[in-house]
Amino acid sequence: MDFRFTDDQLMMAETARKLFAATASSAQLRAMLAKEEARDEARWSTIAETGLTMILLPEMAGGLGLGEVDFALTAEAAGYAWLPEPLVESAGIAAPLLAAINPSHELLSNTARSLAIGPAINPYVADADTAAALLLEHQGATYLRHPGEVKLTRQQSLDPFRRLFKVEWEPSGTPLSRDAALWRDALDRGALFAAAQCTGIAQRAIDIAVEYAKTREQFGKPIGSYQAVKHLLANAQVAVQFAKPVIHAAAASCAQRDLFSRARISHAKIIAAEAADLATRASLQVHGAMGYSWEVDVHFLLKRALALSATWGGPGFHRNRVLTRLREAPAGPEYGFARAGV
Numbered sequence: 001m002d003f004r005f006t007d008d009q010l011m012m013a014e015t016a017r018k019l020f021a022a023t024a025s026s027a028q029l030r031a032m033l034a035k036e037e038a039r040d041e042a043r044w045s046t047i048a049e050t051g052l053t054m055i056l057l058p059e060m061a062g063g064l065g066l067g068e069v070d071f072a073l074t075a076e077a078a079g080y081a082w083l084p085e086p087l088v089e090s091a092g093i094a095a096p097l098l099a100a101i102n103p104s105h106e107l108l109s110n111t112a113r114s115l116a117i118g119p120a121i122n123p124y125v126a127d128a129d130t131a132a133a134l135l136l137e138h139q140g141a142t143y144l145r146h147p148g149e150v151k152l153t154r155q156q157s158l159d160p161f162r163r164l165f166k167v168e169w170e171p172s173g174t175p176l177s178r179d180a181a182l183w184r185d186a187l188d189r190g191a192l193f194a195a196a197q198c199t200g201i202a203q204r205a206i207d208i209a210v211e212y213a214k215t216r217e218q219f220g221k222p223i224g225s226y227q228a229v230k231h232l233l234a235n236a237q238v239a240v241q242f243a244k245p246v247i248h249a250a251a252a253s254c255a256q257r258d259l260f261s262r263a264r265i266s267h268a269k270i271i272a273a274e275a276a277d278l279a280t281r282a283s284l285q286v287h288g289a290m291g292y293s294w295e296v297d298v299h300f301l302l303k304r305a306l307a308l309s310a311t312w313g314g315p316g317f318h319r320n321r322v323l324t325r326l327r328e329a330p331a332g333p334e335y336g337f338a339r340a341g342v
Contacts, residue, residue: 020081079200140180190312195272202279263325266318
């Protein structure tokens, strides 16, 4: 079996990386933050025009009809760029949920519209104020509300680019769907793509530290020449490299929607969050005290990593899902992690 990515998958991931690098530089993001802007409309329009918002939508909804493996690579690129726009939440989680209910819904026809989703397992809804509509859960049922139909209260976030809102609303009227399984699927995609973002964040933190270690001198030579710094960053890079195949395997099995695929997703979320935590803290250590200052980008990456670690299920939640798989299904060398007997 060939586990390599296809040329089309690699090309799409490279397109996302180049787009984010060209339009979401550190200076551009800091300017947004200074103006307290929710999103850069020009960047968001370009993202939509490139087709990144349509990856997971079926062809009958005007989408590309691709799968979680394809979007995981885009989510990783978004993490590397610490993208402030809700590409992952809208295109990776909310839009597929709406398409599963009604693929011809008019909200899916405009690629520049964003959707917010929650609260479900998350206490707050991200980017609710700029969304065209909110998909809200109540006792397993799905309701659609427009921002003007609910009360939004802004909540402080550890990540200054993450806009969170408490949503107060009444689950009145007929829901779009009463299928609670749709929200289990949304949780799986949310955890999976949060994990993918974590590996992007981790890699960005390592890259920043490596460049700094090449130029910062101590005792007459670059600090990157010292074994202690080399080992610190090498360990972080190993953690990232070990996390990536776990995420890719979880994405490949996501469509199974069973005990085994959910355990894999939880495994990916745990190991990716740990890699991001290790990499961002290592990068801070390489920078020394200045790594904590506002002028250095590393602290933004650490805050995003901490925020993603807690969203779509924290470590305790996902460890319990892995334990559930081990307790309720056969385990041992003759069983794979993906499904029984394989």
